[in-house]
Amino acid sequence: FPTSDTLVKPPNSNQSASSLSNRTPKRPRKRRTNFPMEKLMEQYLEQSAQAEDNFYRMEEQRLQAEDRRREAEHARELHMLQMLGQMFSSISSTRPSSPVTPPKTAPAVPSSVFSSASPSCARVFERYYSLGSTLKRGMDDDDNMLSLVKNIVPALTSKKHKGQDGRIGIIGGCQDYTGAPYFAAISALKVGADLSHVFCTKDAATVIKSYSPELIVHPVLDSPNAVEEIEKWLPRLHGLVVGPGLGREDLLLKTAKEVIEKCKARDIPIVIDADGLWLVTQQPSVIQGYQKGILTPNFMEFTRLYEALHHEPMDSSDHQRSVMQLSVAMGNLTLVLKGEHDLITDGSKVISCNIEGSGRRCGGQGDLLSGSMGVLAHWAHTVYQMAKNPSLVAAFGACSLTRQCNSQAFQQHGRSTTTSDMIQEIGSAFKKLFES
Ligand SMILES: NC(=O)C1=CN([C@@H]2O[C@H](COP(=O)(O)OP(=O)(O)OC[C@H]3O[C@@H](n4cnc5c(N)ncnc54)[C@H](O)[C@@H]3O)[C@@H](O)[C@H]2O)[C@@H](O)CC1
Ligand SMILES: Nc1ncnc2c1ncn2[C@@H]1O[C@H](COP(=O)(O)OP(=O)(O)OP(=O)(O)O)[C@@H](O)[C@H]1O
Secondary structure, three states, X not given: OOOOOOOOOOOOOOOOHHHHHHHOOOOOOOOOOOOHXXXXXXXXXXXXXXXXXXXXXXXXXXHHHHHXXXXXXXXXXXXXXXXXXXXXXXXXXXXXOOOXXXXXXXXXXXXXXXXXXXXXXXXXXXXXXXXXXXXXXOHHXXXXXXXXXXXXXXXXXXXXXXXXXXXXXXXXXXXXXXXXXXXXXXXXXXXXXXXXXXEEOHHHHHHHHHHOOOOEXXXXXXXXXXXXXXXXXXXXXXXXXXXXXXXXXXXXXXHHHHHHHHHHHOOOOEEEOHHHHHHHHHXXXXXXXXXXXXXXXOHHHHHHHHXXXXXXXXXXXXHHHHHHHHHHHOOOOXXXXXXXXXXXXXXXXXXXXXXOOOOOOXXXXXXXXXXXXXXXXXXXXXXXXXXXXXXXXXXHHHHHHHHHHHHHHHHHHHHHOOHHHHHHOHHHHHHHHHOO
């Protein structure tokens, strides 16, 4: 709208409409244009439309400039990745094979990998992937993985609408456990998802809602038509985390299983943690071979799962080997064995996340991990659509973030660090790792 300065004053603006009409009795009156108020309105509207046009023209130019800037930034990043890739390929062709060799050699990545990402990015990932086992990884490897994570972080622009950066669902929350689904859901939001839904039992819902008005809480998990109730929301979800605080009641596990099946049919990334892993231990086929599935067991959960699939005790002296074996048995599913070093594998290579955490192991930090992984999995599968395994990038990102949060929270709170303290650190830890 024009300002008072730009507003055009009507001719004889100090005269009233009636005195004007009295001065021109003989001339036939042109309807509308001769009537000063109408003319004034016309001019006003015309100017207003012009101002609006100008505004949109300028806004368009601003957005175009912003696009160009982002493209240049992206090109710089790709160039950097390309250089890293060249460095890596020369290292891989000169260095002797690692003394700790996985049971299988890492396969070369097919050329279709990364066909949806830019070609140079694809080349870097290919080279990185074909390095084989990364059991003896150095700082450069971590940096390269972090670059791949940085690449999936969506830009914050005014063009987006709510929901575009991720709508994540958490299946979990029952009478005994209300903290775990809350931790997972709020972590998803703080990492950058736009909306975070919790599907929990009726008696857990009010409690979870009272922790945070940010979460959308559905008290449906123990309702007779739970699966239909949850299924209604699936078309709107980009990622699902199954298990934090789910409990082990048969009915809830059955619902979780059916929801997983529905999600698979929709090709939604699924992270399975905590009691969701209990379900997988009973019925591995529920997720076996699903390429957008990620399992995040702690040591106990891993041991149970390993023994259920291999029918023999695990060799606990060689975690890398065990983790690869389990992933292969699960149909090359992405697996994260949490611990002093988080071991991430899809059965063909092991990536270790060693970012320094702290000596503090408070309950709930695994929920922070799974919640943030839900968002990163969505971003990774969006950016690296045709890549062999974008889940590896998501898993590495979430492990790095959790450990960085743990370290930062510990610096302030020491022994009294809790998961809530870690959640407070998500913003700055994310920025430090992925936006610097
Ligand atoms: N505030 C909350 O509501 C919380 C709820 N939680 C929920 O509690 C439920 C049960 O989870 P649990 O983790 O207790 O599962 P389990 O009942 O399988 O217990 C695993 C046990 O193994 C132990 N353990 C873990 N890592 C180990 C290692 N490396 N070596 C030896 N022992 C190890 C743990 O202390 C725990 O006692 C899940 O639904 C989970 O999500 C947890 O997430 C913690 C926080
Ligand atoms: N010994 C360790 N040293 C450093 N970091 C660790 C260690 N153990 C676990 N972590 C970090 O904590 C994260 C969560 O692992 P943890 O073993 O606490 O999961 P969890 O038992 O499933 O958690 P929850 O209490 O939520 O159920 C890991 O991904 C890792 O980043």
